[in-house]
Amino acid sequence: MKLVADPDVAAWLRSRPELEWDAGNSTKSQTKHRFTKVDVESLLDAPMLFAGRILEPAHPEARYMLLGMTVEGRHAALIFARRGEKLRPISCRAMRRNEKEAYDGANH
Numbered sequence: 001m002k003l004v005a006d007p008d009v010a011a012w013l014r015s016r017p018e019l020e021w022d023a024g025n026s027t028k029s030q031t032k033h034r035f036t037k038v039d040v041e042s043l044l045d046a047p048m049l050f051a052g053r054i055l056e057p058a059h060p061e062a063r064y065m066l067l068g069m070t071v072e073g074r075h076a077a078l079i080f081a082r083r084g085e086k087l088r089p090i091s092c093r094a095m096r097r098n099e100k101e102a103y104d105g106a107n108h
Contacts, residue, residue: 001065003052009064009082010050017044020086035076035092043068043078043092047107051099054079067095067103075100 019041048068061081070076075095081088095103 001054002056003065004055006050006053006064009053012082012085013044013048013050013066013087017082017085017087019044020083020088025089025091035070035074039070039072039074039076040078040089040092042071043076044087046071049103049106051077051102063090067099069103075103 021037043066046069048066051065051067054063054065063079063081066078066080068076068078076092077095077099078089079091081090
């Protein structure tokens with residue numbers, strides 16, 4: 001995955017945007033990666049690391065990644081899109097080792 005910094009989206013995330021859920025994104029993270037809606041929402045209330053805009057793989061809609069900790073203490077990587085002033089979760093999964101090291105280094 002190739003990422004690039006996006007200061008505007010990083011600042012927007014600090015405003016704690018409302019999440020946009022639908023049938024597609026409300027079940028994918030839960031069934032495939034075992035992260036609930038509560039887990040995803042809790043990422044925005046805890047210290048997070050905005051990893052950046054995803055350049056590769058390319059998608060028609062801009063996608064971003066943030067790293068955070070759920071209310072239960074699980075390290076999670078959230079892939080999302082910005083739709084107006086709402087954050088649409090696309091996928092939430094456990095952090096990879098290098099992501100966990102980056103997150104822990106930025107928040108300690």
